[in-house]
Amino acid sequence: EYKSYLRMNKLYLKVVFTIFILLIVYIYFDQSAADLLHLSSPGNPPKDIFQSRLIEPTDDSNLVSIRKKQLLIPTQDWIQLRVADTCRYLGFNGSRQEQQWESVSRLTQIKTYYSPGGDIIYTGIPKSGCTNWKFTILKLENLFSEDKPDTRVHYIINKFNLFHLPFPFQNLKKTFSFTVIRNPWTRMISGYNDKFGTKRGQKWRRGYESLKILNQYRDPLITIDDVRIGNLTPTFVEYLNFLAYSPLLKINAHFLPQYLILPLEHVTFDYISVIEYGKEQSYEILRHFKTFSSGTEVSLPGPYDSSLDPKTEKSTMLAQAWLTSLKNETLINALYQRYKPDFMLCNYSNFTDPNFPLPLYFQ
Numbered sequence: 001e002y003k004s005y006l007r008m009n010k011l012y013l014k015v016v017f018t019i020f021i022l023l024i025v026y027i028y029f030d031q032s033a034a035d036l037l038h039l040s041s042p043g044n045p046p047k048d049i050f051q052s053r054l055i056e057p058t059d060d061s062n063l064v065s066i067r068k069k070q071l072l073i074p075t076q077d078w079i080q081l082r083v084a085d086t087c088r089y090l091g092f093n094g095s096r097q098e099q100q101w102e103s104v105s106r107l108t109q110i111k112t113y114y115s116p117g118g119d120i121i122y123t124g125i126p127k128s129g130c131t132n133w134k135f136t137i138l139k140l141e142n143l144f145s146e147d148k149p150d151t152r153v154h155y156i157i158n159k160f161n162l163f164h165l166p167f168p169f170q171n172l173k174k175t176f177s178f179t180v181i182r183n184p185w186t187r188m189i190s191g192y193n194d195k196f197g198t199k200r201g202q203k204w205r206r207g208y209e210s211l212k213i214l215n216q217y218r219d220p221l222i223t224i225d226d227v228r229i230g231n232l233t234p235t236f237v238e239y240l241n242f243l244a245y246s247p248l249l250k251i252n253a254h255f256l257p258q259y260l261i262l263p264l265e266h267v268t269f270d271y272i273s274v275i276e277y278g279k280e281q282s283y284e285i286l287r288h289f290k291t292f293s294s295g296t297e298v299s300l301p302g303p304y305d306s307s308l309d310p311k312t313e314k315s316t317m318l319a320q321a322w323l324t325s326l327k328n329e330t331l332i333n334a335l336y337q338r339y340k341p342d343f344m345l346c347n348y349s350n351f352t353d354p355n356f357p358l359p360l361y362f363q
Contacts, residue, residue, distance in 0.1 A: 073280055074359055079272045079346060082359075083264070086344040092265045099177070101162060102169035104263035107253065109162040111261050114172065116160075117141045118289035121177040125261050126254040127190045128182040129275045140291045176288045178271040180278065181258055183348045183357035184339040189319040191255050192239050209252055210234055213242045236322060237331075244334040259341040274346055276310040276358055316357050323351045 087093065101121075104112070111130075112123040115137045122137065124130030134157040135149035143156060158164070165172075196210065207227070213234040214222045226232060234242070243255055253261065262269075271288075273281040286292045310316060326332065336343070346359040353360070 073277050074274060074346065076271060079274065080268075082344065082346055083269075083272060086259065086341050087264050089344060090259065090264065090341060099173045099175075099268070100266040101172045101263070103266040104162070106163070108261060108263045111253065112162045112263075113137060113157055113160040114162060114165060114175070115141060115289065115291075117291040119175060120289055121162075121172060121175050123177070123179040123262060123269075125180065125182070125258050127187045127194070128180050128258065129278055130180070133180065136286075140289055176271070177267065177269050178273065178285050178288075179262060179269050180273040180275050181262075181342075181345050182275040183346075184258070184335075184342040185319045185323060185348075185351045186313075186315040186357045187258070187342075188240070188243065188255070188335070188339075189322060190315045192236055193315070193318060195254060196233050196239065212246075212250060213238050216246065217241055237326070237328075240326075240331060240335060244331060244338055257339050257342050259345065272345075274359065310358060311356065320351050320356065 084095065101112075108123065111125070112121060113134070114121050118137065118140055120137075122133055124133060131149050131153060134153045135144065137160070138144035138153060138156055141160075144153065162169075208224065210227050210233060211222065211224050214227065214232055217234070217238040222232065243251065248256065248260065271281075271285055273285060323332070342348070349356045349358055349360050351357075
């Protein structure tokens with residue numbers, strides 16, 4: 001009887017051990033298993049805050065980017081909670097509030113556009129996909145016939161910014177509003193690469209933006225002629241030092257922290273898109289345009305890179321390589337402190353994180 005008892009115990013332990021191993025494997029390959037088991041910890045959000053979905057091909061396949069693998073996409077509930085936390089950190093009211101567009105700063109008015117045909121408001125943050133969205137708005141207004149955006153987009157769209165609004169701001173209180181945010185690290189790298197590192201940025205390289213940086217971090221005696229004739233360009237390190245330590249009033253809007261452009265103190269956006277998931281979320285925004293229908297021919301705004309995985313996009317790879325090579329912890333910390341509210345907006349990951357540049361949902 002004793003031997004039989006031992007055999008039963010061994011069999012029981014094997015069964016329990018097997019079940020335990022299978023459970024670990026299941027949780028590892030399907031994180032949603034934690035929800036099925038009702039597991040919770042201070043770092044895990046409730047299930048209704050996130051949605052895990054695999055986007056399947058639809059009749060609107062030209063408007064929807066098909067991911068090759070299942071992605072955890074932050075819901076608006078979760079993003080709005082992060083924005084509310086950021087508002088409280090900045091000393092603003094973090095609760096939902098009445099739209100007060102008449103109280104926003106002049107900079108926000110200039111960077112915010114009202115589409116009369118679409119009856120929609122968009123606050124465009126430079127280097128966060130704003131060119132694509134300006135282009136989309138103009139296409140839906142039938143004011144741009146080209147298939148791809150060019151520099152004319154920025155001039156034509158200005159007639160729609162709030163600074164030129166032809167009616168009282170009070171009329172916008174119930175108008176659908178949205179914006180697009182981005183991981184601050186990739187936005188910084190994109191800003192430098194676009195404005196100082198490419199042929200497209202030649203005007204900037206030979207202009208006063210370069211001069212400001214060069215005067216402060218290379219030689220105060222450098223003149224605009226020196227910049228233009230000598231084709232002088234700020235180095236990446238000089239550029240980062242300028243962003244980290246210069247007075248904010250000296251920094252161009254293309255490089256300013258996003259929270260300074262967003263009217264967080266006076267407006268609660270109806271939809272906040274994360275550029276890392278721009279292809280998936282853009283369709284949700286387009287549906288609110290009165291001039292948009294499923295048959296409308298317009299490209300879907302999203303990341304400039306055609307890569308399907310945000311972690312392998314050009315700006316991501318450059319950010320990881322360039323920032324890792326700095327070996328300057330003091331500068332990195334100074335940049336983080338200056339742009340901290342931007343990181344908080346969507347709990348964005350650091351460039352050292354394996355999930356960079358995606359939001360850290362579970363921290």
